[in-house]
Amino acid sequence: MGRYLLRRLLQLVPVFIGTTFLIYWLVWSVPGDPFAGKCGDRGCPPNYRAMMTEKYHLDDSIWVQYASYMKNLFQGDFGITFGGREISDIIATSYPNTLKLAVVALAIEAVIGLGAGILTGLRRNGFLDNLVLVSTLFLIALPVFVIGFVLQWVLGVKWGIINPTVSNEMRFSELIVPGFVLGSASMAYIARVARTSIAENRRADYVRTAIAKGLPMRRVVGVHLLRNSLIPVVTLLGTDLGALMGGAIVTEGIFGINGIGRQVLRSIVTKESATVVGIVVVLVVVYLVMNLLVDLLYAALDPRIRYE
Amino acid sequence: MRVSKRASGALAVGAAFALVASGCSSGNNDGGDTGASKDGAIVIDGTQPENPLVPSNTTETGGGKIIDWVWSGLVEYPNNGGAPQNLLAESIDTSDSKVFKIKIKQNTKFHDGTTVKAESFVKAWNWAAYGPNGAQNASFFSDIQGFGDVYTEDPDGPDGPKKAPEPKAKEMSGLKVVDDWNFEVTLSAPTAVFPTKLGYSAFMPLPDAFFATTPAEFGKKPIGNGPVKLVAWQDDVEIKLTRFDDYSLRDKMKIKDVTVKIYQDDTAAYNDLLANNLDFQQQVPVSSLAGDKWKTDLGERAIQTTVPSTGIIAFPIYDKRFTNPKLRKAISLSIDRQAVTDKIFFGNRKPADSWANPLTPGAEPGNCTACKFDVAQAKQLLQEAGGFQGKLTLSYNADASHKEWMEAVAQQIKTNLGIDAVAVGVPTFAVFRANINNYKMTGMYRAGWQQDYPDVENWINPLYVTGGSSNDGKYSNPQVDALAKEASAAPSIEEAHKKFAEAVKLIDQDVPTIPIYFSGEQSGHSEKIKKLELTNVGELDITSVEL
Numbered sequence: 001m002g003r004y005l006l007r008r009l010l011q012l013v014p015v016f017i018g019t020t021f022l023i024y025w026l027v028w029s030v031p032g033d034p035f036a037g038k039c040g041d042r043g044c045p046p047n048y049r050a051m052m053t054e055k056y057h058l059d060d061s062i063w064v065q066y067a068s069y070m071k072n073l074f075q076g077d078f079g080i081t082f083g084g085r086e087i088s089d090i091i092a093t094s095y096p097n098t099l100k101l102a103v104v105a106l107a108i109e110a111v112i113g114l115g116a117g118i119l120t121g122l123r124r125n126g127f128l129d130n131l132v133l134v135s136t137l138f139l140i141a142l143p144v145f146v147i148g149f150v151l152q153w154v155l156g157v158k159w160g161i162i163n164p165t166v167s168n169e170m171r172f173s174e175l176i177v178p179g180f181v182l183g184s185a186s187m188a189y190i191a192r193v194a195r196t197s198i199a200e201n202r203r204a205d206y207v208r209t210a211i212a213k214g215l216p217m218r219r220v221v222g223v224h225l226l227r228n229s230l231i232p233v234v235t236l237l238g239t240d241l242g243a244l245m246g247g248a249i250v251t252e253g254i255f256g257i258n259g260i261g262r263q264v265l266r267s268i269v270t271k272e273s274a275t276v277v278g279i280v281v282v283l284v285v286v287y288l289v290m291n292l293l294v295d296l297l298y299a300a301l302d303p304r305i306r307y308e
Numbered sequence: 309m310r311v312s313k314r315a316s317g318a319l320a321v322g323a324a325f326a327l328v329a330s331g332c333s334s335g336n337n338d339g340g341d342t343g344a345s346k347d348g349a350i351v352i353d354g355t356q357p358e359n360p361l362v363p364s365n366t367t368e369t370g371g372g373k374i375i376d377w378v379w380s381g382l383v384e385y386p387n388n389g390g391a392p393q394n395l396l397a398e399s400i401d402t403s404d405s406k407v408f409k410i411k412i413k414q415n416t417k418f419h420d421g422t423t424v425k426a427e428s429f430v431k432a433w434n435w436a437a438y439g440p441n442g443a444q445n446a447s448f449f450s451d452i453q454g455f456g457d458v459y460t461e462d463p464d465g466p467d468g469p470k471k472a473p474e475p476k477a478k479e480m481s482g483l484k485v486v487d488d489w490n491f492e493v494t495l496s497a498p499t500a501v502f503p504t505k506l507g508y509s510a511f512m513p514l515p516d517a518f519f520a521t522t523p524a525e526f527g528k529k530p531i532g533n534g535p536v537k538l539v540a541w542q543d544d545v546e547i548k549l550t551r552f553d554d555y556s557l558r559d560k561m562k563i564k565d566v567t568v569k570i571y572q573d574d575t576a577a578y579n580d581l582l583a584n585n586l587d588f589q590q591q592v593p594v595s596s597l598a599g600d601k602w603k604t605d606l607g608e609r610a611i612q613t614t615v616p617s618t619g620i621i622a623f624p625i626y627d628k629r630f631t632n633p634k635l636r637k638a639i640s641l642s643i644d645r646q647a648v649t650d651k652i653f654f655g656n657r658k659p660a661d662s663w664a665n666p667l668t669p670g671a672e673p674g675n676c677t678a679c680k681f682d683v684a685q686a687k688q689l690l691q692e693a694g695g696f697q698g699k700l701t702l703s704y705n706a707d708a709s710h711k712e713w714m715e716a717v718a719q720q721i722k723t724n725l726g727i728d729a730v731a732v733g734v735p736t737f738a739v740f741r742a743n744i745n746n747y748k749m750t751g752m753y754r755a756g757w758q759q760d761y762p763d764v765e766n767w768i769n770p771l772y773v774t775g776g777s778s779n780d781g782k783y784s785n786p787q788v789d790a791l792a793k794e795a796s797a798a799p800s801i802e803e804a805h806k807k808f809a810e811a812v813k814l815i816d817q818d819v820p821t822i823p824i825y826f827s828g829e830q831s832g833h834s835e836k837i838k839k840l841e842l843t844n845v846g847e848l849d850i851t852s853v854e855l
Contacts, residue, residue, distance in 0.1 A: 032738030036745055038358075039367045039444055046461060050472055051442030083359045084524040085543060093543065149575070157582045164579035165571075168545050253573040256580075258544045262572045269707070269736065 004307035008295070012288050017070075019284045020277055024066050027273040034058070034082065034271035052082065069274060073281070079274040081267070087278045090263055095282060098259035100170055101251070102244040104179030109187035110237055117194020117233070122221065124199055132195070136188035144247075148181040148254040165256035182251040186240050190233055197229040204228075227301050234301065238294030242287040348855040349565035350587040350837065352848060353577040356544050356570050360527020363512040364436030364443040372509060373847045374547060374568065378419075378532035379512040380557055382410065382429070383503060385762050387852075389616065389667035389844045391801075392504050392762065395557060396424065396513075396533075398489075400506070405498035405799055411490050417554045418515040419537040426491035428513035434458070434479045435519070436510060439472060445510035447777060448760075451502060453482030453494045498797040500804040501765040504669075508761050535561045535851050544570055549850075559851040566850055578832075581606075587834040588848050594709055597654055597830060606832045614658065615846040616665040617758035617827040621702060621717065624749040625820060626782045634693035636819040639700075639752075640678040641686035642724040643717055649825050652713045656830060660823035663767060663812050667844070670764030670805035675812055678819045683724045696727045701751030705740040706733030710754055717824065744780045755780070755821065762844060763801075764808045768792055772815050783820035 035049045053059055057068065072079060078087035116136075120129040139147070155177060156164030166174045201207060202225065210220045249261030260279050267275035299305045357371030363379055366372050382397040394400065398411040416424045435441055437449035439459040449455055457477040482494035495502060505511065513533060518526045530538055535555050539548040547568040551561040569586065571577040574593040580586035582605055596602040603610045623630040630636065645659030661679045664671035690696065702718045704710035714731040721729040732751075734740040743749055757778070759766045770776045773792045774784040788811050795807030829846040841852035 030736075031742075032736055033742045034738065036738045036742035038738075044367075044444060045442075045446050047439045047446060047459065047472060048442040048444050051440065054471075083357075084527075090543070152576075152579055157579050160583060163585055164583050165576050165585070168542070254576060256571055256573065256576040258570075262544065269738075271738065 001307055005292075005296075008292050015288060016281075016284060020070070020281055021066060023280045024069065024273055024277050025062060027268065027271065027276045028062050028065070030268065030271055032271065038082075038270070056082070065273075069277065073278075078278040081272055081275055082270060087275050090275065091260075091278055091282060094258055094260045094263050094279075097170055097257055098245050098248050098252070098261065101175055101178055101182060101248055101257060101259060102241055104172070104175045105183030105186075105244050105248075106237065106241055108176070108179050109183035109190055109240070113187040113190030114194055114233065116191040118198055118221075118226070120191070121195040121198025121202065121229075124195075129195075132191055136191050139184045139188040142184075144181060144185065145250050145254065147184055148178075148251055151177055151181060152254055168258070170257070178251050178255040178257065181254070182244055182248055186236070186244070190236055193236060194229065194233050197232050198225060201225055201229045230301055231298060234297050235294055238290050238297070239287070241290050242283065245286060246283055345562045345853075345855045346564065348563035348836075349567070350563060350834075350853060350855070351567045351569050351585070352588040353571050353574075353581075353586060353590065354547065354568035357547075359444075360524045361530040361538075361541075362443075362518075362523045362527045363509040363514075364432070364445045364448075365523065365527075366509060367444045370570075374538070374549075375509045375512070375530075375532075376534075376843070376847060377536050377549065377566075377850055378530060378534045378538055379509065380416075380532075380534040380555075380559075381507045381509075381512055382412070383507040384559070385507050385844045387841050387843050387849055389669075389762060391669045392507050395507075395559075397506070400503045402503075405500045405502070405797065406495050408493045408495075408502060409486075409490065410493060413557070414489050416533060416556055418513075418517075418533045419531045419552055420515055420517055421554075422515050422517075423488075424513055424515075424533050425488045426485045427488075428515065429511070430483045430485050430491055431519065432512065432514035433483060435514070437480055438478060439475050441523075443510075448505065448508065448510040449480070451495045451497075451499050451505075452480050453496045454480035455482075455496070457481065498799070500796065500798045500801050501761075501763045504763045504765075504801070505761050535559055536566060546570055559849075561851050562854050563850075578602075581832050581834065584834050584836070587836055588840070589832050590829065590846065590848060592830050592832050597656055600654065602830060602832065609833050609835065611831040611833070611842065612656070613829045613831070613842050613846055614667060615758070615827050615829045616667045616762065616844065617756065618660055618665055618823050619657070619713070619825045619827065620755040620757060620821045620823050621714075621752050622755040622781045622821040623752055623783075623819075624747070624781050625784075626747055627750060629696070629698075630752075632693045633818045634689045635696060636822075637678050637817075638686045638689035638693060638725065639721055639727075640819050640822045641680060641682045641689065643720050643822065643824065644681045645679065645824055646681070647720075648713055648716050652716055653825065653828075656828045657825040658828065660825050663815060663823065664764045665759065665767065665826060668759060668762050668764055668767065670801075670808060671767065672809060672812070675809075675816065676823055677816055679823055686725060690725055690727075696725075698728070699751075700727050700729040701732045702729060702753065703732045703734050703740065703749070703751060704754040705735075705737040707736050713824070714754060747780075747782065752822075758827075758845070764805060764812075765796065768808055768811055768815075769796065772811075772820055781820060783818070785814060785818055788814050788818075 035044045035052060038044055057065060078091065080086055116132045120132045123129060152164050155161045162177055163174065166178060207220060207225055210224050248259055249265060252259040252261040264276060264279050299307055355370035357374060358368050359365055359371060361371055361375055363375050366375050380396055382395065383392040384395040385392050396412055396416060398413050401409045412426060418424060433449055436443040437446055437455055437458050446459055454477065458475045458480055460472045460475050484492045486492055515531050517531050528541060535552055536549040537552045539550050541547045549566040551564050575595060577586055577589050578593050578596055581589045592602045596605065623636055625631060649655060649657045649659050660676065662671060662673050662675045666673040702714050704714045711733060718729040718731040721727055744753060757771060769792055770778045772779060772783055772788060774789050791807055791811035795804045795811060798804040798807055833840060836855055837853060839854040841849045843849045
């Protein structure tokens with residue numbers, strides 16, 4: 001177990017360097033001069049451009065730029081934006097907001113998705129099963145922004161139950177609707193995967209044995225059936241946290257949440273490689289750690305899986 | 309000119325929403341919020357300022373409007389778009405439009421309690437003009453004598469290996485402090501419009517505190533001299549402003565607190581406005597304009613205004629195919645502007661019929677004869693010009709909502725003249741501008757102009773004079789140059805306007821660009837606000853707000 005963990009942690013290093021370079025290179029190769037559009041139809045005065053180019057070493061080659069960026073990064077310096085803001089500040093304020101939103105979304109999709117999946121998996125082809133099938137199909141088919149705008153308009157403007165946008169304090173109660181919107185598609189997938197997985201394992205030998213032993217149904221489902229059926233669901237949930245954080249951009253925009261989505265969009269448009277890479281670096285770490293946690297969870301869920 | 313930085317990706321999203329929500333009527337809450345104006349507070353929409361708030365380094369609207377509120381200049385532009393009036397200036401005297409004696413009102417205060425003196429202006433202007441400081445608005449000081457000594461150009465452009473030489477001087481020789489309340493400005497050539505320019509944000513005074521710290525530090529919590537002061541700026545969240553109680557000039561605040569809430573998406577702001585969580589939105593989203601939905605939603609709280617900004621399609625005159633004025637005029641005459649503004653903009657923008665925006669002092673309404681819709685004459689001119697060979701591209705930046713109207717214009721040229729015209733989207737504004745700046749356009753392209761200060765001069769010199777700062781198509785007519793020079797140097801503003809009118813007649817013959825529409829603005833306010841006015845550029849005049 002210890003050796004496995006070490007090996008996995010070491011694997012993170014090349015993945016980390018590879019992804020950061022790829023991102024840096026991608027933003028760097030976005031066509032256009034970062035200062036060409038900055039000052040509107042008049043264009044920036046040459047002295048302003050000269051000063052910024054020198055200050056941000058924009059005339060160096062990408063290798064030199066990337067190397068100096070990584071050097072600063074390892075010293076904990078994320079750099080500053082063209083507007084003079086510390087990128088570490090941007091990360092420190094926007095990440096917790098996105099994380100909060102993603103965790104609420106994850107909780108909602110886990111509870112509702114899993115609940116619906118178990119119920120329908122156990123009683124297939126009933127009314128409830130059909131209802132869940134149709135409603136999940138509906139959620140998967142609808143793009144996130146449609147669900148977001150409709151809920152915002154109906155609940156926020158028409159009925160006045162919620163505020164159309166989330167306040168700066170990011171209270172939990174305000175995040176339920178945005179979290180539902182963000183997690184809606186994944187929730188539908190989780191319900192369907194859980195349903196199939198449970199339905200399949202329902203016919204497995206060990207379940208039949210457990211029932212034949214005379215175990216109470218509660219225990220058969222809760223311990224034997226559920227644990228084994230959870231593996232695909234946990235895989236989905238675990239990788240979803242990263243996906244939710246990276247994909248929150250639309251939801252954040254609709255509900256006015258100050259998260260990483262707006263920062264990434266802004267910095268791609270303004271060609272601020274340092275900000276994009278800074279934010280993505282943290283996202284990459286989230287993905288890698290979540291993947292590792294999921295793999296470790298497999299062992300806990302299924303006794304047949306052992307790591308060496 | 310200031311450029312709007314609102315995330316443009318929202319547009320497509322907003323349009324989809326309109327489809328879903330159409331048919332639903334307004335859903336206003338009847339909030340009974342009628343606090344007294346005296347201690348009243350409002351929340352208005354805004355965008356995150358791109359840079360620290362330093363007046364001479366701000367060229368976008370998000371930071372620009374905060375600066376307009378936090379600072380008061382020598383002159384102000386009346387909300388009706390008319391000629392400027394003295395604000396902080398007691399008097400601005402000149403006999404030859406070259407030397408200006410400026411006397412300021414005594415004992416007005418900055419927000420830190422220090423006094424606004426003549427040197428607060430002189431030092432601020434010298435800082436902004438000094439090349440190595442890299443201020444975005446440095447070119448506004450180019451009229452002043454000695455500008456060339458403090459601002460040096462990079463000999464081979466910003467991409468070349470050479471750097472701009474160190475300027476000879478740190479201060480412009482044309483600026484002299486006489487005493488605490490008087491200073492003298494000497495220009496390198498007579499410029500009648502100079503006093504008009506003084507209301508633009510680049511010319512604001514700066515307190516001593518600015519020079520004791522870095523611009524970046526100062527700009528996070530700027531100290532101005534306007535009717536409101538900045539309390540706190542939380543990045544991407546909000547900017548809190550409050551009434552400056554020691555303000556002694558005319559336009560005092562009637563309410564107390566103003567919070568500028570920073571939105572990423574204008575539809576989110578609009579929904580907050582409908583739910584009475586937001587008190588003012590300067591521009592409602594495009595999705596709410598279709599079918600006048602915003603008017604149904606807001607009722608009497610909907611405000612329609614015109615703003616001094618014109619949508620233009622420009623020619624790259626450096627391209628041989630576009631050198632013939634007859635061809636340019638033919639294309640211009642073939643466009644039915646009324647149809648474009650009615651069908652694409654739902655009548656919220658007006659068809660352009662003059663070269664300068666008609667709200668501007670010195671501008672003559674209807675002086676663009678090339679802006680008429682006359683297919684017969686257009687065909688005739690095209691024939692005289694020898695036709696147009698090949699494909700005519702009309703490019704626009706696709707990251708903002710220009711596709712529809714550019715395609716409509718291309719279609720009209722195609723139908724009315726038989727030219728193979730096609731609208732082409734360039735992915736981002738940055739790429740689009742880079743091509744324009746480097747004179748690499750191979751067809752017509754979208755442009756726009758919003759005036760910096762209300763005078764017809766601002767619509768001629770930068771756009772149509774050889775070497776003008778935004779004459780991107782390289783239009784050049786020696787007669788226009790001569791007239792514009794004479795006009796700029798005229799002893800009085802009236803004389804200047806007469807000369808500019810003559811220059812415009814020549815421009816109207818040459819058709820260096822095609823004005824298409826005059827912009828409009830559609831704003832909305834909450835039930836809480838009982839009275840408000842918009843400034844000449846369509847920003848909220850916060851001193852006029854009453855609850």
